[in-house]
Amino acid sequence: xxxxxxxxxxxxxxxxxxxxxxxxxxxxxxLEFYYPVAVGGPITKIVDDLVxxxxxxxPDIRVKSVYSGSYQDSIAKALTAQKGGTPPQVAVLLSTxxxxxxxxxxxxPFDSFVKTDExxxxxxGFYPAFMANSRTGGQTWGIPFQRSTIVMxxxxxxxxxxxxxxxxxxxxxxxxxxxAGKLTKKDAGGRVTQWGLQIPSGGAFPYWLFQALTTPxxxxxxxxxxxxxxxxxxAVIEALQYWKDLAYKHEVMPKGTIEWGTTPKDFLEGKTxxxxxxxxxxxxxxxxxxxxxxxxxxPKARRGGSPTGGGxxxxxxxxxxxxxxxxxxxxxxxxxxxxxxxxGIATGYVAVSPAAWETPxxxxxxxxxxxxxxxxxxxxxxxxxxxxxxNQRVTKLLNDNLQAVLTGTKEAEQAMRDAQRxxxxxxxxxx
Numbered sequence: 001x002x003x004x005x006x007x008x009x010x011x012x013x014x015x016x017x018x019x020x021x022x023x024x025x026x027x028x029x030x031l032e033f034y035y036p037v038a039v040g041g042p043i044t045k046i047v048d049d050l051v052x053x054x055x056x057x058x059p060d061i062r063v064k065s066v067y068s069g070s071y072q073d074s075i076a077k078a079l080t081a082q083k084g085g086t087p088p089q090v091a092v093l094l095s096t097x098x099x100x101x102x103x104x105x106x107x108x109p110f111d112s113f114v115k116t117d118e119x120x121x122x123x124x125g126f127y128p129a130f131m132a133n134s135r136t137g138g139q140t141w142g143i144p145f146q147r148s149t150i151v152m153x154x155x156x157x158x159x160x161x162x163x164x165x166x167x168x169x170x171x172x173x174x175x176x177x178x179x180a181g182k183l184t185k186k187d188a189g190g191r192v193t194q195w196g197l198q199i200p201s202g203g204a205f206p207y208w209l210f211q212a213l214t215t216p217x218x219x220x221x222x223x224x225x226x227x228x229x230x231x232x233x234x235a236v237i238e239a240l241q242y243w244k245d246l247a248y249k250h251e252v253m254p255k256g257t258i259e260w261g262t263t264p265k266d267f268l269e270g271k272t273x274x275x276x277x278x279x280x281x282x283x284x285x286x287x288x289x290x291x292x293x294x295x296x297x298x299p300k301a302r303r304g305g306s307p308t309g310g311g312x313x314x315x316x317x318x319x320x321x322x323x324x325x326x327x328x329x330x331x332x333x334x335x336x337x338x339x340x341x342x343x344g345i346a347t348g349y350v351a352v353s354p355a356a357w358e359t360p361x362x363x364x365x366x367x368x369x370x371x372x373x374x375x376x377x378x379x380x381x382x383x384x385x386x387x388x389x390x391n392q393r394v395t396k397l398l399n400d401n402l403q404a405v406l407t408g409t410k411e412a413e414q415a416m417r418d419a420q421r422x423x424x425x426x427x428x429x430x431x
Contacts, residue, residue: 035074044067061329079100092312096386110141119332129308133384147310150277152295158273164183176274183273195272197252199246201258205260213240217301228431232420240415247406264277264281281348340356350379389427397426398423
């Protein structure tokens with residue numbers, strides 16, 4: 001009888017397992033997700049929390065986050081893995097990596113995944129300025145996630161001490177020069193104790209800060225197809241000369257290279273009254289500044305404007321169809337208005353869609369921190385971040401020549417003519 005009872009229980013359990021919903025028995029689709037850690041702050045914890053929430057909402061997908069270093073480290077690792085046959089299925093990489101990833105046949109466009117009306121509404125809901133680095137050839141290759149513009153941070157206390165209105169940032173190049181002169185302080189021996197302005201020129205991003213000068217001077221550095229550059233235009237050379245003159249002629253900014261990573265530290269320590277950097281540093285400044293500060297858009301020469309910046313989601317070609325669909329689901333979930341809003345609030349990056357700014361959480365945040373809206377409002381006059389085919393080579397070429405001018409080893413006109421000639425040679429095969 002005991003044997004009969006056990007057999008009955010076993011048959012009952014077997015039948016119960018067979019009748020379970022297919023979803024409960026299905027193995028989750030696994031995704032490896034490369035994420036660059038490039039800006040200070042507890043970014044990894046914020047990403048982990050979002051991924052945990054995604055898992056609860058999507059139990060049939062498991063995302064393994066791989067924190068892959070800087071943006072430059074991340075693209076190098078992704079392409080190395082691609083060539084080895086083991087790329088991630090989804091990654092956040094620079095929006096400017098789009099042409100490189102296409103040329104390497106590493107990614108697929110998002111368009112084929114967009115099927116429902118809800119998909120289409122989401123797909124069409126991003127700020128146009130962010131899509132300029134996300135689309136080419138009539139297809140969308142990247143989805144904006146951690147995006148930014150360059151903004152001007154200024155120390156209101158130092159403005160007041162210098163006799164400047166702490167509620168009014170410089171709005172033009174002439175005003176910037178005037179303000180920076182009044183904010184530069186020297187000791188009795190003539191040593192500068194406080195700089196009026198710092199514009200970073202070290203590391204990988206001189207070209208980006210340069211666009212915060214060329215854009216207001218009403219000139220572009222490249223075409224939409226990424227196969228032509230305009231380094232030797234008079235307005236480009238004029239913008240570079242202005243940048244150099246801030247240090248060498250007017251002496252309101254340190255000569256030589258100003259490092260990207262130390263500029264926020266100098267600002268927080270009162271070593272500079274004004275800094276230009278990414279809006280992605282807003283949370284860092286909010287959390288660490290012991291003084292009142294303001295945030296303002298780029299000052300105008302002929303117009304306003306800044307380049308956009310930051311990272312996009314990409315889906316990799318070597319992923320299985322199931323993984324690609326799961327990667328699409330992940331990118332779409334992460335950029336839903338509520339999630340884009342929480343990401344922007346936590347990090348300082350610009351929430352990537354107008355709908356995100358209409359969420360109750362974001363409205364409350366902007367009321368508390370009005371500075372958060374500066375980068376959003378600047379999007380109306382922002383341009384695509386510099387990006388071409390052979391992007392790393394062309395960008396390094398531009399950076400090297402910019403730094404040569406800022407360290408005093410080349411004149412602006414010669415540097416830009418040299419850069420133009422070499423870039424034309426590199427890009428010739430893509431025309």
